[in-house]
Amino acid sequence: MTAEEIQSQITTLESQLTGDMFSDMEIKDKIHNLKMKINGTRPINSEIECVGCGS
Numbered sequence: 001m002t003a004e005e006i007q008s009q010i011t012t013l014e015s016q017l018t019g020d021m022f023s024d025m026e027i028k029d030k031i032h033n034l035k036m037k038i039n040g041t042r043p044i045n046s047e048i049e050c051v052g053c054g055s
Helices: 003-015 021-039
Strands: none
Touching: 003 021
16 A cells, blocks of 8 residues: 555545544544554554554
8 A cells, every 4th residue: 555545545534533532533543553554653564553652
């Protein structure tokens, strides 16, 4: 998956946010994981989540 494809997914997910913390929690988690892939915080195909933030 390219950075452009990941950014497109992030944009799509961001458009689905409602402003309600509880209903947005899953979407925000997906956005966070996609941003970690773009930033190289963890390997793209890694099953191991970020240890630093506990995601």
